[in-house]
Amino acid sequence: MCLLCDLKSPRPAVSAPLPGHGWSSRRAFVLAAAASAATTTLPVAAQVDVGKPSSLRKLVPADEIEGAATQQYVQMMREAQGKQVLLPASHPQVKRLHTIARRIIPHTAAWNPRAREWKWQVNLIQSPQINAFCMPGGKIGFYTGILDQLALSDDETAMIMGHEMAHALREHARERLAKSSATDIGLRLGAQLLGLGDLGNVAAGLGSQLLTLRFSREDESEADLVGLELAARGAYQPRASVSLWQKMAAKTGGPGIGFLSTHPTGPNRIRDLEANVPKVMGLYEQARKG
16 A cells, blocks of 8 residues: 655745856746755655556666756747747746646656656746657756646646657656667667667657657557656646546647647547546545645
8 A cells, every 4th residue: 555645845946047058047937856855755666557667768877867957948048039939937937837846846756756756847838839758857948838728727738748758767768769779770779788888878869859759558558647646646636637538639630739749649548547536546545635
């Protein structure tokens, strides 16, 4: 039986922007070592069943792909700032995202111990795109289109954030890159495979591809369920996962739905979430009392 998280623990500390990233402190938001700062009691087992992560991901060093992701994220934020579409931390929608992140991040290390050391960041870009992402290492981005065009509640927004965090925590990008890199390098790996040299170099040069990776159906299912549990532990209503994907399904086929290009929806997805909502309702109710 799983231990429930103690939400009376201190909230994650907010630190200054990472040095050398080049955008204004008013526009950058860093949740430095949020998971490691939290003193929540982590579960001995998850409420949702997603199995163990693929061992194939180990072919690509985690620090390499996280470093590549950080570089790509910094570049994106600089470009957004240059175009004056990177919203400041004082913006109400940015504050809303920061609040959601603070409530979810303390529960991430249960799914990936590396999350304790991640320099979590959350930024919001003014754009009609219906999209959001979390890159390896905890670099989160939302577009205003997904919040406004879908009229998302806080609970539904938390489901998206949890889902994207789950992709990073389960290292789906690392696994996808390992598979594609191993295929490309093929027999040339040879003895170098043990040193991981080629794969590490490949990972370091693939930052620009991290936002366009297409995850497998299994990856998406894992992210749905892990994200559902993360959000529930953060005291967000689990049933919002169903209403979120119903809204997504209604938007299928419309223009600018970047989220659906890499996160396709369907009746099976909604049914799976409906089946798992009861598993995390106890976590949600306990979190609400915290």
